[in-house]
Amino acid sequence: MGDAPRSPADTLPKEPINLMRGWPNPSLLPISLIKSAANTALSDPDTAHDGLLYGPDPGYEPCREAVADWLTSFYQPAKRIGTDRICITGGASQNLGCMLGVYTDPEYTRNVWIVAPAYMLAFRVFEDAGFSGKMRAVVEDEEGIDLTYLRRELEKSEQAARKPDDVNQPRYKPVRKRAKVYKHVIYCVPTFANPSSRTMSLRRREELVRLARQYDALLVADDVYDFLQWPADLSQQAGTEALETMQTAHLPRLVDIDRALGGGAERDGADGFGNACSNGSFSKIAGPGMRVGWVEGTEKFAYGVSQTGTTASGGAPSQLTSTYITTLLSTGQLQHHIKTVLRPAYTLRYNTLMRAISTHLRPLGFSLLQPDRDVVGGYFVWLALPSSLTATPLAQRCKHDEDVVIGPGPIFEVPGDEEAAGFDGHVRLCFAWEEEWKLEEGVRRVGVVARRMLGEVEAGDGGYVVVEHEGDGREEVNAWK
Ligand SMILES: Cc1ncc(COP(=O)(O)O)c(C=O)c1O
CATH class of the missing domain: 3.90.1150.10 (Aspartate Aminotransferase, domain 1)
Structure with a gap:
């Protein structure tokens, strides 16, 4: 046949x-909400002028307030998130570049440790900042990061760096009060990682913050997927009900832990910059073309980000779209x-x-x-x-x-x-x-x-x-x- x-x-x-x-x-995409937020912003002369002129370095103040309130209600940290902890950015990618510019030196900063498998488009940002050849993979384990490996390799990297004298000072960055240079960067996506979708356990998060403190590392957490969460395995009906109960984050961020653990960045001997930042974005929850995000860190850290050269010259990025985001958040429409x-x-x-x-x-x-x-x-x-x-x-x-x-x-x-x-x-x-x-x-x-x-x-x-x-x-x- x-x-x-x-x-x-x-x-x-x-x-x-x-x-x-x-x-x-x-x-x-919430097109009609964005359209009406844009209309609101541009119909009010004060807001329109704010949005269309150069903005303050840390970003449009009402937007920082709205972001701080929203993050406080979602992450529920022990203490309210103050506006001074927030800096408005042009999204997570742009801000990663800015933070590396401000807080690293391609020679003094020994390595960039990247939890792998990793978000592949971050690699070029590290390369552009001079870290080609200094990127190191740290494999994920069941709980999100193999810390035994990381600790051992950090130690080796420190030993190697002790030999030549010239790496004991930042070579390419002048001394600046507004910023410091970290010895290491650790990059990860702790919640619903890209690409593995893994979530780092609470235990690992705490250990990671401790390790970062020990080695003068900056933890950069791309917390861009945190708001998109749902129960793993429930029938549609139960799922809908359970969604109601998932209005808050199910784990604290690294930045929350760094703030709360053992006196935070104000503990004895600490320099106030902290060891973790949360690199947030509206790309996945409003629209990537908005090119707007935020970073949260200690007040000192956020101020340092706001003083990145391109911002000090051109004002905060995404000034206009941050006026739209302000309306979307303060009216509760985005939530x-x-x-x-x-x-x-x-x-x-x-x-x-x-x-x-x-x-x-x-x-x-x-x-x-x-x-x-x-x-x-x-x-x-x-x-x-x-x-x-x-x-x-x-x-x-x-x-x-x-x-x-x-x-x-x-x-x-x-x-x-x-x-x-x-x-x-x-x-x-x-x-x-x-x-x-x-x-x-x-x-x-x-x-x-x-x-x-x-x-x-x-x-x-x-x-x-x-x-x-x-x-x-x-x-x-x-x-x-
Ligand atoms: C982990 C991670 N970081 C950053 C980005 C990009 O963020 P933004 O659009 O805010 O630059 C993405 C987008 O896929 C991502 O998955």
Whole structure:
């Protein structure tokens, strides 16, 4: 018997699906709220003038107040977050660059320690600040960071730095009262990490702050996904009720711990700058094109950020959009949007993706990390591949055969320290960007490709593909067997 006749749908080009892109789906953007906030701001001459002229260095004052109040009610720290702890930024990426400019010296600062797998677009920011060749990977463990490894390597780095005299002073940064130069930077995404979606335990957070204090390290936490949280494993009904109870953060940030632990930055012998900052962003909860965020740290630290050269010259970044954010936060509209639109939508999207993974990928040997958490969130799911598959060829074949883009693990490896933490056995899937039906269909297609490749491996057959993989910057001619 011949093959069944092909349906016309089989011959049509497949709809492209992108499970790599970490953007919010356009349907989740609060366009009408932003439009009316813009209207409010621009209709009031005082606000319009404030928004359209150069702003104060730490940012638009009403915006700092609104952010401080909002963060206080979400994170519920023991003490209210004062406005002076907040500096308005142009988003987490821009601010990372500013903070490195102010608080590091490419020679005196020994290393940038990056929890890996890591947000890959941060690497270039570190390189631009002079840290190419000084980035070190610290692998995640079950609780979010392997601190035994980090402690040992920090110690080695300190020993090595003791030898030459010239690294005992910052070489490229003048002495400035408004800033200091840290000896180390530790970069991480403690909650719903990109790409692994892991959350660091409370115990590790406390130990990490202690370690940072011991080694004069600045902890930079990209806390950009904290607000997007939901219960891991509940029926839709119970999930909706449980969402009601998730209006506050389920763990303190590193910056909260650094503030509270043992007298905080005012303890005896401390210099007042603190050892942790929270690098926040409105990209994932309002819209990345707003290019606005905030950083929280000690008052001294926040002031130092505000004195970065580009701000001292041009005023706070995103001055106009921060007037819109002020309205969105002070009226409660953004909080309402997060509660009634984003969390329910991401819960559904996450569940759709997880169901598709259970149906199409787990039977092939794909597995999930941290499967037994109560609270999940963020944008991503990180999958371990069956042992006979590797990520780059799989991603290339997915694109080539099925027009579905996935994030291959190696792009999340720390450049120059790939040996310490390699991820050729992992892929990242994002559930924020594509339409829901495409999440299901995309995973089904990944399953089709994986099954085919597993069959080829079993049959001892080899494939040879030459495919440019979108977005990873490492076009490869890849042979696989
Ligand atoms: C961990 C992390 N940090 C920073 C960013 C970018 O933030 P922003 O848009 O505020 O620059 C992202 C976006 O994907 C991210 O995942």
